[in-house]
Structure formats: C-alpha cells, structure tokens
Amino acid sequence: MSTTKNSTVSHVEWDINDSTVPSWRISQISTYDGFQEWADGHCRFVYRPDCEEARRHSSGWAMRNTNNHNVHILKKSCLGVLLCSLRCTLDSGEKVTLRPAICDKARKKQQGKPCPNRKCTGRLEVLPCRGHCGYPVTHFWRHTDNAIFFQAKGIHDHPKPEPKATAEARRSLHGGIKRPRSSTSATGEQRIRLNGQAVYSGKEIGCFARLFPVRRENELETD
C-alpha cells in the first residue's frame, strides 16, 4: 500500500479529482516539482504557479483537450504517436515517431502521407494510445493561487512522439512533414528529473496489457 507520494507537497494527500478538498488551498507547499515533460505512469506533480510549461498544460506527449464537464479540472487525453506503416528505421538508427497534430483536421491530413524516410515507401499512421485500461492516458490540471497541480493516469503504450518544440520547428520550416530530426528538444528546459515519475499502483498495472507490435517485415529494398 505505497502512498505514491511523488509530489513534494508537504505530506498532504490529494487527488486531482477531489472536487471538494481543503488541501487545494494549502499554502505550505515546501517544494515544487521541476516540470516533467515526459510524465508517465500514474503520477502527480505540483508546479510553481509561474511555471510556463505547467501554465500551458504542456507535455512531450501529444495531448488534446477533452471535455470532462468540470470547469475546475482541465483534462487531456493522449493522441498516441505518428509512425511509419512499415516501421522502418532511419539512417540515424531511430524510428519514425512524429508528433500527431492536436487539431483533428490537421491530424487527419498527416495520416497517409508518405514516410519521411526517403528510402521507405511506407505511409504515416497514428498509433493510438491505450495506456489507461484500453483508453488513452489522461492528464489532469488544476490551478490554485499557490500551485498548479498535475496528475496523470495510465502508462503510455507507445513510443514518445518528437517533442513539441521539434515538431513546431519542423512545421515552421516547411509547413509539412519532411526529414525528421533527432529527438533532441531545442529548448533547454528539460532534464529536471526530480522525484516521482512513473509510479504505478498495482491495480493500474492490471489494465496495462498492450505493447505495440513492431512488424519489421518488408525490410525495404533500399536502392
């Protein structure tokens, strides 16, 4: 019965969905978490009110807003990752793992496009996230005067998409999908790795049962 205390709030138990909890006003938050770009697993973090990434409800994962009919809690669900239908490997040795567009319309346009690997004849396809009991992993955000609370549910069952910064750079570069770059995020606001992250409670583990198949057939007939 671990308490999964991966937030640095001073010994205060909380759950993002507790719609009526006094702890939302705690002012004695001793330490805040550094922004977790790749939060995964059932975890909770408490960010400073001035943390830009937290303010934007940002994430390395491609998360879209989903209506949970709760004005106090912002909920987002994972869109998965854009992969090459042939699961080819780039010269760099990396796999094609592009960032799905958040906008439905834009995302539909991405699908079916030729794989960015010139040596590959595959097409881009979305591998949906089903890391939370068959459903997409979800992120919850809640603000208070003293902090921005974050909570995630589910374990991503797919590769990480390229970081938002990389996708944006590529987009502004040539408004389309082209040569994928390494997964290095351009900005330097990462590598925080503090406490927490990926702490799962037993029951959640139970509903995690899918690993994306890496069918590597069609070993491309390069050249």
Next chain:
DNA sequence: CTATGCGGGGGTG
C-alpha cells in the same frame, strides 16, 4: 493554419 479551451450532446456501463 494549428494549438488550446470550453461546453453541448450523445453513448456506454
């Protein structure tokens, strides 16, 4: 155009 939020509305269990 895309990213984000919001919230109505419908469906399931």
Next chain:
DNA sequence: CACCCCCGCATAG
C-alpha cells in the same frame, strides 16, 4: 453517476 468521444465555436499565435 462516471467516463468516453465527437463537434462546433472562439481565441491566440
């Protein structure tokens, strides 16, 4: 009631 998803509307960059 809880949770899921689609869709349009609106704002911002």
